């Protein structure tokens with residue numbers, strides 16, 4: 001939503017907000033389902049059953065097109081391919097990727113303009129969350145957007161669901177600030193008819209508000225809950241603590257690591273299986289659980305995924321490595337051998353479902369804490385990434401809840417971290433956590449790690465009480 005529309009939304013009564021959400025989503029839908037969506041959807045239905053040689057041949061055809069376009073139309077690759085003496089006219093296959101340099105996140109941040117195609121159609125802007133570094137800005141072309149929705153659509157079908165206006169009712173628990181924070185009474189949700197969704201606020205989840213959530217969910221009768229694992233877990237635990245259950249057909253989680261204890265609580269509270277998927281704003285890797293839950297299937301139609309060791313060469317199947325992704329669609333801003341911030345491994349075993357798409361071990365992503373506020377609300381870490389997204393003056397950050405009403409924000413500046421940036425952060429964090437939360441921003445040179453050397457973006461020192 002653009003700022004003007006968001007202001008209008010914030011000032012409108014609930015029925016008007018419901019209407020605005022639907023209208024906004026409808027306009028997005030025209031983008032989602034326009035273009036090549038139907039074509040990609042049909043492709044994905046068939047390609048999931050292809051054997052490895054057939055998939056490899058398909059990927060190589062797409063990769064050749066991407067490398068050729070990158071060399072001819074994207075200044076950064078013109079330069080970097082020449083530097084290593086690579087010419088896509090002599091393309092031989094997927095193994096060519098090993099000849100090319102790894103694309104680091106810093107390059108995407110500092111040379112974004114050079115990574116855009118000179119022949120780009122209308123591009124849509126996106127941002128990474130910036131939990132493990134500074135946020136970066138990305139651009140997607142229409143084919144990329146269509147493919148992204150096609151892969152999500154297939155994921156819903158793997159879970160026995162249909163997505164979209166005529167699809168199954170979905171209750172969504174993500175980072176949208178759709179209900180004002182100062183609002184103390186229900187409804188803590190809004191309807192989005194264009195997607196047949198009810199969007200629930202993740203900022204009002206608390207033991208006191210649970211009966212209202214439960215009532216609304218029972219009235220809406222969703223087939224699926226779709227959201228952050230930490231948000232679904234909070235809801236599940238609150239239900240279980242009351243001895244309540246809310247049967248669903250499936251739960252869909254993404255954007256954070258899904259822990260076993262979260263999966264167990266969610267599956268128990270909602271009497272269904274969890275279908276987790278891994279995706280990121282860079283849109284080079286997408287992996288999804290099927291109904292066998294033996295790992296995440298790599299969507300090879302989406303991009304080429306490599307797992308590499310410290311020297312940039314591939315590791316054997318079953319061995320963990322840095323995950324590199326290469327787009328097969330986004331000619332507008334193609335990322336080639338992009339080093340994601342995540343690690344993972346390709347499994348040696350195939351899935352018992354018979355699909356040809358290889359399995360990965362569970363990907364290690366963000367492992368963060370949930371915050372607990374004085375009024376009992378439990379806040380998912382992912383929703384706190386949004387205030388950081390527009391700021392490119394931050395190299396790294398960390399949030400530490402030291403008290404029920406104090407949040408320490410550590411910032412490692414990556415440019416000029418101005419007073420305006422500081423004010424933006426404090427304001428946007430307060431908009432999500434409430435005015436009572438004291439936000440202390442501290443500029444540091446380095447961010448502390450846990451005793452095991454891991455970096456944690458959100459640290460809760462007061463406990464969740466779940």
Ligand SMILES: [Zn+2]
Pocket residue numbers: 290291292293297351352353354355
């Ligand atoms: Zn499978």
